[in-house]
Amino acid sequence: MTTSNKSISQSIWDFFCSLKLTMFTLITLAVISIIGTVIPQGAIPPEYLQTISQNKLKLYQVLGFFDMYHSWWFILLLILLTANLIACSIKRLPGIWKTITRPVTTMDDGLEKTLSNLTIIMTNGDSTTLSNRVVSILLAEFAAPVITENKGIIHLYAQKAPWSRLAVYAVHLSVIIIFIGAIIDSLFGYKGFVNIPEGNSVDKVMSRAEKEINLGFAVRCEKFSVANYPNGAPKEFKSILTVLENGKPVAGYNRVPVIVNDPLTYKGITFYQSSYGKLGDHEFTISDADGHSTPLIIRSGGSAKLPDGSGICLQETTPDISQFQAGVSGPAAQVEVHLPNGQNKTFIVYSDNPAMNRMNLAYTGGHLLQYKGGEEFMYTGLQVAKDPGVWVVWLGCTLMIVGVYAAFFMSHRRIWVRVENGIITIGGNASKNQGGFQLFMEKLVTKLKHQLPLEDNK
Amino acid sequence: MTSSLLFNITTILYLASMLAFLASIVNRTKPFFGTAGSYLAYGGLLIQTIAIGRRWQESYILGIGHAPLSNLYESVVFFSWTIVLIYGLLDLKYRYRVIGAFVMPFALLGMAWAQLGMKSGIEPLVPALQSNWLLYHVITCFLGYAAFAVACGISIMYLIRENHEKLKDASDQSIVATFPGSKILDDLNYKSIMVGFPLLTLGIVTGAAWANYAWGTYWSWDPKETWSLIVWFIYAAFLHARITRGWAGRRAAWLSIIGFAATIFCYLGVNLLLSGLHSYGG
Numbered sequence: 041m042t043t044s045n046k047s048i049s050q051s052i053w054d055f056f057c058s059l060k061l062t063m064f065t066l067i068t069l070a071v072i073s074i075i076g077t078v079i080p081q082g083a084i085p086p087e088y089l090q091t092i093s094q095n096k097l098k099l100y101q102v103l104g105f106f107d108m109y110h111s112w113w114f115i116l117l118l119i120l121l122t123a124n125l126i127a128c129s130i131k132r133l134p135g136i137w138k139t140i141t142r143p144v145t146t147m148d149d150g151l152e153k154t155l156s157n158l159t160i161i162m163t164n165g166d167s168t169t170l171s172n173r174v175v176s177i178l179l180a181e182f183a184a185p186v187i188t189e190n191k192g193i194i195h196l197y198a199q200k201a202p203w204s205r206l207a208v209y210a211v212h213l214s215v216i217i218i219f220i221g222a223i224i225d226s227l228f229g230y231k232g233f234v235n236i237p238e239g240n241s242v243d244k245v246m247s248r249a250e251k252e253i254n255l256g257f258a259v260r261c262e263k264f265s266v267a268n269y270p271n272g273a274p275k276e277f278k279s280i281l282t283v284l285e286n287g288k289p290v291a292g293y294n295r296v297p298v299i300v301n302d303p304l305t306y307k308g309i310t311f312y313q314s315s316y317g318k319l320g321d322h323e324f325t326i327s328d329a330d331g332h333s334t335p336l337i338i339r340s341g342g343s344a345k346l347p348d349g350s351g352i353c354l355q356e357t358t359p360d361i362s363q364f365q366a367g368v369s370g371p372a373a374q375v376e377v378h379l380p381n382g383q384n385k386t387f388i389v390y391s392d393n394p395a396m397n398r399m400n401l402a403y404t405g406g407h408l409l410q411y412k413g414g415e416e417f418m419y420t421g422l423q424v425a426k427d428p429g430v431w432v433v434w435l436g437c438t439l440m441i442v443g444v445y446a447a448f449f450m451s452h453r454r455i456w457v458r459v460e461n462g463i464i465t466i467g468g469n470a471s472k473n474q475g476g477f478q479l480f481m482e483k484l485v486t487k488l489k490h491q492l493p494l495e496d497n498k
Numbered sequence: 499m500t501s502s503l504l505f506n507i508t509t510i511l512y513l514a515s516m517l518a519f520l521a522s523i524v525n526r527t528k529p530f531f532g533t534a535g536s537y538l539a540y541g542g543l544l545i546q547t548i549a550i551g552r553r554w555q556e557s558y559i560l561g562i563g564h565a566p567l568s569n570l571y572e573s574v575v576f577f578s579w580t581i582v583l584i585y586g587l588l589d590l591k592y593r594y595r596v597i598g599a600f601v602m603p604f605a606l607l608g609m610a611w612a613q614l615g616m617k618s619g620i621e622p623l624v625p626a627l628q629s630n631w632l633l634y635h636v637i638t639c640f641l642g643y644a645a646f647a648v649a650c651g652i653s654i655m656y657l658i659r660e661n662h663e664k665l666k667d668a669s670d671q672s673i674v675a676t677f678p679g680s681k682i683l684d685d686l687n688y689k690s691i692m693v694g695f696p697l698l699t700l701g702i703v704t705g706a707a708w709a710n711y712a713w714g715t716y717w718s719w720d721p722k723e724t725w726s727l728i729v730w731f732i733y734a735a736f737l738h739a740r741i742t743r744g745w746a747g748r749r750a751a752w753l754s755i756i757g758f759a760a761t762i763f764c765y766l767g768v769n770l771l772l773s774g775l776h777s778y779g780g
């Protein structure tokens with residue numbers, strides 16, 4: 041071929057139609073996707089930053105490696121894939137469409153040469169009788185044939201599942217449909233998060249991009265609970281949620297249990313059980329040797345500093361210690377103190393037992409630490425998602441699965457027969473599973489021979 | 499009999515099956531060995547099926563009933579089962595027994611590792627796994643992986659056989675001469691991937707559906723998800739390789755082997771080496 045008269049637009053078109061490009065894109069996507077599974081994505085953990093050099097960090101940031109699946113070059117590859125897909129389809133579909141809708145119904149010499157399943161049966165009898173026999177066998181064993189008569193030659197053509205040739209295009213289309221669904225979601229949907237303390241309600245959530253989003257209604261957490269297996273492993277995290285419109289519960293959305301793997305959806309917004317925790321303020325007092333006392337407030341799970349500078353973390357609290365420890369009662373808190381010598385010490389601070397608190401003086405820099413009590417509630421952590429494109433994605437996925445199945449396991453099978461002067465020529469081909477079709481043809485020809493007055497039967 | 503004992507018997511049967519297949523390659527005049535290899539594999543498959551059912555039942559007796567697909571041990575056992583199942587189907591359909599010599603080692607390796615190297619206790623299901631999607635997702639993924647394991651075994655055979663066919667003085671007496679011809683192996687490779695690819699596709703889709711149902715994102719580029727997509731890209735490339743001139747044969751066989759290596763990384767490497775949402779770390 042002379043390349044000189046090939047225009048630039050033609051070369052670009054050929055480039056996008058090429059299956060080499062397909063191989064390149066698919067393999068490149070496979071290889072570069074590895075990067076994001078090795079380098080952390082999104083919020084970068086500080087421990088990771090310590091393991092790499094400043095230069096490397098800068099390089100990774102410039103290349104977008106910390107959010108690589110949304111980087112311009114990854115998106116560009118996906119666009120390349122899509123363009124390749126569309127171009128290939130535009131190039132090939134018209135031909136395929138013609139094969140399906142306007143089949144070649146007569147077998148000429150050119151076609152005959154391309155058929156690997158070709159049998160010639162020498163027989164005698166007039167063409168109409170012979171062809172009627174062949175027709176009845178094709179009807180019984182295969183499909184109704186189209187009959188064409190031309191200058192005393194009778195042509196038969198029968199086919200099965202011509203539409204299966206479109207399956208590959210359905211698969212390719214499904215890739216694009218899935219992309220469309222994902223784009224709809226990223227334009228019109230959001231992912232968010234919200235913590236709701238028991239008894240409270242919220243009407244806003246925080247999106248991943250740290251934007252506040254108005255729900256347009258409110259959600260109240262009535263209760264949150266954790267159930268455990270006998271061995272202590274968690275069995276169930278459950279929030280009881282109520283949807284409120286104008287402050288009133290919505291019928292059907294009142295006190296709905298939401299557990300992991302069983303979310304709540306209202307007006308296209310879905311709430312997923314995701315995490316939980318405790319909220320509350322706890323009051324301590326710290327007294328020096330003279331009896332001067334200062335209050336210290338620590339939040340549930342929070343930490344503070346003691347007068348001598350050592351850190352203190354609040355681990356757990358109970359309104360009544362007697363259920364855990366015999367001989368003492370009243371509120372109590374378990375704390376961990378980071379001692380100046382670098383060690384950690386965990387102990388219990390009581391509210392109604394100064395004598396026992398005195399035993400901890402050594403860990404608190406000589407100051408007496410006492411627990412006053414506090415209020416505590418559970419809060420539930422919910423993922424919130426609005427994904428208007430998700431149905432498009434599922435549609436694409438369904439089409440892909442049906443399409444892949446049809447592309448592999450359904451085959452367009454065609455049979456041509458020519459009846460001419462007592463000679464029957466029969467051949468066919470299949471778009472898939474040629475081996476199976478070969479066997480089928482052999483059986484068909486055997487049946488045919490039994491029905492015909494054959495020369496070699498004599 | 500306890501499931502654990504039945505699994506041990508399975509392991510021994512798979513070992514015997516593999517040895518029989520190896521013997522059939524060396525003793526090419528005695529078809530007995532090949533037949534024995536298949537029957538031992540089928541016997542193992544049957545016992546393993548009973549064992550998996552038994553383990554399921556045992557979990558109910560413990561009061562924490564769930565399908566035996568919930569941790570690394572159970573998944574490795576199931577993986578072995580699917581490999582032998584896919585091999586069995588291929589054997590029934592195409593009757594190329596020797597392929598067993600290159601496929602049974604994968605199944606044996608899985609069972610031996612599970613039985614000798616892993617804790618096998620039945621544990622309760624954590625909340626994240628309490629869903630029927632677990633079943634659909636794991637079954638489809640592993641059937642897909644198993645088809646890829648079979649394809650990988652066939653590709654290795656292909657490369658050996660094709661090398662042999664290229665030799666000028668290739669001898670009919672050599673061990674490799676018992677292998678099916680390279681054209682047939684190439685076709686069987688394609689057929690196995692033809693089974694595996696739709697199953698993997700279904701596995702990824704059910705995984706996405708589950709993720710969407712459990713935490714509201716069908717795709718979050720978690721390392722496991724990403725690796726399953728990498729595997730999917732590789733096999734998509736394999737499928738297109740066949741329609742691209744110059745890519746069938748050797749390169750396709752290599753793609754199939756690389757695809758299975760990526761599959762194994764997706765299954766084990768991600769859990770052992772990378773961090774993420776999937777909890778099969780054992």
Ligand code: HEM
Nearest residue numbers: 062065121124125128132208211215444447734737738741
């Ligand atoms: C870069 C984008 C792609 C292009 C340009 C492309 C192009 C093609 C072409 C031209 C064919 C042959 C059709 C025929 O035989 O007439 C084909 C087959 C096929 N494609 Fe794609 N494709 C692309 C991506 C994909 C993807 C992402 C999938 C994933 C499911 C896929 C799945 C298939 C399947 C299953 C077949 C049938 C293969 C077979 O019959 O063995 N393709 N593709």
